Amino acid sequence: MRRFIFVLIATLSLVSAAFPVEPDEVLPDQALEARARALSKTLRCMVCQNQSIDDSNAPLARDLRLLLRERIKSGSSDNEVRDFLVSRYGEFVLLEPRLNRHTFTLWALPALGLVIGGIALLLALRRGKGIAANPLSAEEKQRLKRLLEGSDVKKM
Amino acid sequence: MIAELGHFALALAFALALLQTGISLWGAAKRDVTLMSAAGPMALAGFGFVALAFSSLVAVYVQSDFSVASVYANSHSAQPLLYKVTGVWGNHEGSMLLWVLVLAIFSALVALFSGNLPIRLRANVLGIEGAIAAVFLLFILTTSNPFLRLDPPPAEGRELNPILQDIGLAIHPPLLYLGYVGFSISFAFAIAALIEGRIDAAWARWVRPWALAAWIFLTLGIAMGSYWAYYELGWGGYWFWDPVENASLMPWLAGTALLHSAVVMEKRDALKIWTVLLAILTFSLSLLGTFLVRSGVLTSVHTFANDPARGVFILAILTLFVGGSFALFAWRAIELKPGGLFAPISREGALVLNNLFLAAAAATILTGTLYPLALEAITGAKISVGAPFFNRTAGPLFLCLLILMPAGPLLAWKRGDLAGVAQRLVVAATISFAVAALSLWLVQGGPLLAAIGLFIALYAIAGALVEFADRTALFRGSLSASLSRVAGLPRSAFGTTLAHLGIGIALLGIVAEAGWSEERIVALKAGDQVLIGQFDLQFKGIIPRQGPNWRDLVGRFEVRKGGVVVAALEPAKRTYLADGQSTTEAGIETFGFGQLYVSLGDPMADGAVSARIYWKPLVTLIWLGGVVMAIGGVFSISDRRLRIGAPQPARRNTVPAPAE
Numbered sequence: 001m002r003r004f005i006f007v008l009i010a011t012l013s014l015v016s017a018a019f020p021v022e023p024d025e026v027l028p029d030q031a032l033e034a035r036a037r038a039l040s041k042t043l044r045c046m047v048c049q050n051q052s053i054d055d056s057n058a059p060l061a062r063d064l065r066l067l068l069r070e071r072i073k074s075g076s077s078d079n080e081v082r083d084f085l086v087s088r089y090g091e092f093v094l095l096e097p098r099l100n101r102h103t104f105t106l107w108a109l110p111a112l113g114l115v116i117g118g119i120a121l122l123l124a125l126r127r128g129k130g131i132a133a134n135p136l137s138a139e140e141k142q143r144l145k146r147l148l149e150g151s152d153v154k155k156m
Numbered sequence: 157m158i159a160e161l162g163h164f165a166l167a168l169a170f171a172l173a174l175l176q177t178g179i180s181l182w183g184a185a186k187r188d189v190t191l192m193s194a195a196g197p198m199a200l201a202g203f204g205f206v207a208l209a210f211s212s213l214v215a216v217y218v219q220s221d222f223s224v225a226s227v228y229a230n231s232h233s234a235q236p237l238l239y240k241v242t243g244v245w246g247n248h249e250g251s252m253l254l255w256v257l258v259l260a261i262f263s264a265l266v267a268l269f270s271g272n273l274p275i276r277l278r279a280n281v282l283g284i285e286g287a288i289a290a291v292f293l294l295f296i297l298t299t300s301n302p303f304l305r306l307d308p309p310p311a312e313g314r315e316l317n318p319i320l321q322d323i324g325l326a327i328h329p330p331l332l333y334l335g336y337v338g339f340s341i342s343f344a345f346a347i348a349a350l351i352e353g354r355i356d357a358a359w360a361r362w363v364r365p366w367a368l369a370a371w372i373f374l375t376l377g378i379a380m381g382s383y384w385a386y387y388e389l390g391w392g393g394y395w396f397w398d399p400v401e402n403a404s405l406m407p408w409l410a411g412t413a414l415l416h417s418a419v420v421m422e423k424r425d426a427l428k429i430w431t432v433l434l435a436i437l438t439f440s441l442s443l444l445g446t447f448l449v450r451s452g453v454l455t456s457v458h459t460f461a462n463d464p465a466r467g468v469f470i471l472a473i474l475t476l477f478v479g480g481s482f483a484l485f486a487w488r489a490i491e492l493k494p495g496g497l498f499a500p501i502s503r504e505g506a507l508v509l510n511n512l513f514l515a516a517a518a519a520t521i522l523t524g525t526l527y528p529l530a531l532e533a534i535t536g537a538k539i540s541v542g543a544p545f546f547n548r549t550a551g552p553l554f555l556c557l558l559i560l561m562p563a564g565p566l567l568a569w570k571r572g573d574l575a576g577v578a579q580r581l582v583v584a585a586t587i588s589f590a591v592a593a594l595s596l597w598l599v600q601g602g603p604l605l606a607a608i609g610l611f612i613a614l615y616a617i618a619g620a621l622v623e624f625a626d627r628t629a630l631f632r633g634s635l636s637a638s639l640s641r642v643a644g645l646p647r648s649a650f651g652t653t654l655a656h657l658g659i660g661i662a663l664l665g666i667v668a669e670a671g672w673s674e675e676r677i678v679a680l681k682a683g684d685q686v687l688i689g690q691f692d693l694q695f696k697g698i699i700p701r702q703g704p705n706w707r708d709l710v711g712r713f714e715v716r717k718g719g720v721v722v723a724a725l726e727p728a729k730r731t732y733l734a735d736g737q738s739t740t741e742a743g744i745e746t747f748g749f750g751q752l753y754v755s756l757g758d759p760m761a762d763g764a765v766s767a768r769i770y771w772k773p774l775v776t777l778i779w780l781g782g783v784v785m786a787i788g789g790v791f792s793i794s795d796r797r798l799r800i801g802a803p804q805p806a807r808r809n810t811v812p813a814p815a816e
Contacts, residue, residue, distance in 0.1 A: 022757065023679040023766050044540045050398050052542065055391050095542030102537050106527045110520040110549045117512045125500055 021054065022062070027069055036069050039078050043068070043085060044095050052095055159224050162212025163303040166253075169205035169260070170297060172198060173290035180283030184276050184351070192279035196267035199282050202289060203264035210244075210257045213302055217244050223309030226250060226302045232315035232734050234705040242325040243316040248450060248466075249302035251329060255446065256292050258330070258337040263289065266341060266366075273362060280348035281341070288340055291473050299466045315705070315734035324384030331377030332404055336442040338370025339411055343439030343481070346432045350484050353491035355428050360421035363435065365793050367418065371411045372789035378404050379782030390740030390755045392770050394669070394778060397546040402525045403445030406518050410438040413514040416507045424504055424569060426497070429489050430511070436485060440478040441518070447474050448525070499571040506564035506572075513557040520550050558612050558663060562619020565652055566626065580626060584618035599672060606671025613667055616660030624653040651792030655785045662781025665749075668774035679764040680711075689771030691752060692716040693725075698765060706732045708741070711756045711765060715745065722747075727756040727767070749774045 027033040037054060043064065045056035053061040064085070071081045085093050097103040176198040183191025213226075217240050222228040230247045231240055245254040263285040270278050296302070345363045349355040381404070386394040395401065414434040420427045451467030498504035524541045531537055562584065566577045592611035596604070625631060627649060628641040674688050682697035696712040708728040715723040727743030743754040750773040757766030 021677055021768075023677050026677055042542075042544045044542060050396065050542065055393060055396075090538060092538040092540055095540050096544035096548070097539045097541055102531060102535065103527075103539065106523060106541065106545075107549075109523045110516060110553065113516045113519045114512070114553070117516060121508060121512060 021065065025062070025065055025069065027073065032069075032072055035078065036065070036072050039068060039072075039081060040065055042095050043082075044093050046089060046093060158212045158215050158219075159221070159303040159305065162209040162216075163301065165205045165208040165212065166293060166297060166301075166303070169202055169209065169256075170290060170293035172202045172205060173286045173293055176202060176286030177283050177290055180279040180286060184279040184283065187276065189275065192275050195279045195282035195286075199260075199263040199267040199285065202286070203260040206253075206257050206260040206289075206293075210253055213250060213253060214241060214244050216303075217241060220313065221309075222311070222313050223305050223307075224302075225304045225306050228306055228310050228313050230316050231313045232705060233312060234734070235316060235321070236704055238323070238326060239316055239321045242320075245329050246316050246320040246325050249296070249300045251333075252292065252296050252300050252450065253302055254329065255333055255337060256289060256296065258333045259285070259289050259292065259340060262338060262341055262366075266344075270362075276352065277345075277348050277359075277362075280351055281344040284344035284347045285340065288344075288477070291476065295466075295469050295473065299469050312734075315732065318706075318730070318732045318737045318739050319388060321732075322384065322388055324380065324388065328377060328381045328384055331373050331380055333377075335370050335372075335374025335377050335411075336404075336407060336445060338366065338373055339407060339435075339439045339442050341366040341370070342414065342435040346435035347481055347484065349432055349492070350481075350488040353488055355432065355492050357422050357425045360418045360431065364415070364418050364422065367411060367414055367435075367438075368789050368793045371408070371415055372786045372793070374404065374408050374411060375782055375786045375789065378408060379779045379786075382782075383779045387742050387744060388739070390742055391768065392673075392742075392753050392755070392772065394775075397524075397543040399525050400445075400449050402521050402546075403441075403448045406521055406525075407438050407441040407445060409514050409518040409521070410434060410441050413511045413518075414438050416510050416514075420504050420507050424498065426504060427508070428492050432489065432492065433485060434511075436481045437518075440474075440481070441522070443474050443477055444522075447471060498569070501567065501574050502572045503564065503567045503569045506560065506567050509560060510557065510564060513553055513560070517550050517553040517557070520553065521546065524549070555609075555612055558616045558659065561616055561656055561659070562623065565623045565656070580622055581619055584622045585615055588612075588614035588618055603671050606667055609663065609667035609671065613660050613663040616663060617657060620653050620656040620660060623656075624649075646795055648792045648795040651788045651790075651795065654788030654791060656788075658781045658783070658785030658788060660781070661777050661784055662779075665774050665777030665779075665781060669772050669778065672773050673775075674771045676769040677766070678769065679760060679766050681764045686769055688769055689750075689752070689773070690717055691722075691771065693752075693754070693769060695767075698759070701728070703730075705734065706730050709756070709759075711743075711754070711767065713743065713754055715752060717747075723752070725752065725754050727754045729756050729758070746776060749776045749780070751775050 021037075027036060040054040041052050043053045045051045045053045045058055045061040045064070047058050047060050048056045051061075053064045068081050068085070071084065076084070082094065091097060091102075097106065099107055176195060179191050179198070180195035182188075183194070216224050216227055217231055218237065220227065220231055220233045220240065222231075226247060226249050230250070231243045235243065243250075245251040263282060266278075266281060266285065270281070273281075342363045345359065345366075349359055378401075381401070382394045385396070386392065414431065417427045417431045417434055421431045447467075447470045451470045524545055528539050528541050531539060562581055563574075563577050566580055567573075588611050591614055592607045595610055596607045599606075627645060628638045630638045676686050676688050678684075678686055680686070680695040682695060684695045686693045686695070692715070694714045694716070696714060699710050699712065701708040701710050708730050710726050710728045713725040713727070714721055715725060723745040725743035725745055728741040729738060730741050731738045740755050743756075745752045750771065753770040753772060755768045757768070759765045
């Protein structure tokens, strides 16, 4: 943690205005470059504040961008690159957390919320229907009829 | 002297807010008319003192009085006047004072324009507003006093953070706070209803204008903030799923749900308990946003305060209001009688579904934002939850919502006819599908997801228009008959159409930006050419330029389209003189709804300079959509129904409109 803070301070003081993705980083192969860009959008710049390495101009982000391009060029799949970075920096580097016991709740919650909310709604509706389905008694029907006819007479 | 005056006014405002709370709530409980009628004048006086404190702070900033610690830390004598003023809220202390000022403004407005409210409801509402003000004033006085002096006074200030030296700071935070704090009114109304144990359709009619006003400001604030980030941060992104952005999006989602459920309550006397809960939730999320941003619990670009004492205090405020109001809700909600019944396929049903999706989206974003904090606190594991997560989870929820949206206004109240609605939407769906398919063919190799997004966006837009055409019998009768129907429509009908249209327009912009943007990352020397979109950019070289407190290195680009010069772009690398910080100033030119965006990097060793050049078709629709939504809100708020029996200074507009 202390090292992390040190790096943070060191980087902040160095924030020269370097630039996310410098021209000299771009791979000549367009397909590989597109993959590298897509991948780097899902990786966190560890010393920045909520930026992907694709958006960040920190030196560390540049190092990571170069590193992942090296790996992609040498034939690694996206997942292999991710695994490598996680082994080096921990799960923190992934902007999209992988499904495991720590993140199960996180991933399940949106769907679960929708399902639970939906069920609650259905229950509420059925309860409402129960009241609505309460039929009128014969006497009430008579009264209703009289009232309706009465209003008709008035209208005419 | 001025600083001490401000400090004193702030302390008086605190004392007054305490009195306002005690006297109003006590008076309401005892049904004492004298005590209850004191609430209004006290709210007005409270506004006076807070306004005096705020003006004092502005005055010391304008004078560059560096003996005041906050001015020293956030201003500089060479700063342009505009940024001296906006610097007032470009820091923790001042922005909290702005928060309280906005709260005082809203309380004063309630005091002025609620003469037709039942006096007990009014006293309770003002009492709750007073309590919120008292707590936040205490927070400012004890932990974040903007009027503290330095001894000896420094000769020069340390300047406002360069990223904040922009017109955006003049507009974005005030709009956002008007939104956040505006929802305190619906919150106060909800608490008042719970205290009285009574709520009816009239309540919804009183609350809706306030909630609408807050929603309009929040919508504009978010759109404005997004555009600011887009042009200032220099890499062309407009939404980062940053915790601070999420903090503003969550109350927006809950507030949107509140507006919709309040419609059901006003029209059909149903969903009462849910509406009250939403009013509480919306303001709770606003408070949570304030907590997240102000406590420094998150580290993000927007957070300028890192002080644990403050964090604990704000957490206590949060617990008090959120916990207190939920406890009150759990205790008293049972007193509120559920109202009107409706079939699942009905306007009410559609609005409930809208609420379900909005609430699920807000819950998803809330979980995603807080999860890393909670996980680290509990297990020590550090994970990140960023843009890809939110796109994958909240994204589909939004898309479902937009697919359902056009059907809602077409359904009848109580019991709707789904087949009839489908019939009316089939043309809109077919046209949208055809255009989306055409786009796949036109943009060969374009992403499929963009085509799907395009379909949904067009369908939402067409659906909103179909609903409008339906209401005005357009294409079914003579044009003049339709025009007279347009004139006869209530303004809230225009509001619905425009707001739904705006959402569709914003999605269209988002889809176009994501799917069809072009990007060039290049190293340029004078005379180099770059082709992008239909444009041909020529780099003319770099010139220096001097500003009041900065120095620019300006890259000059000549833009041609079809051989004709259509624009000159001047992106710059800006270095601030006071502390050597630098920012990128993007060069942006709008063509139609698209934008050409050039951002300059550093000079390289061989004399070239790196640049990022984007062509983003339809990108401005993202923010224009937000503006259209806000205009829809303005139409809604000006509806006659809301003005009758709702806050209204003069009663001259209550003459009934001629029958259709």
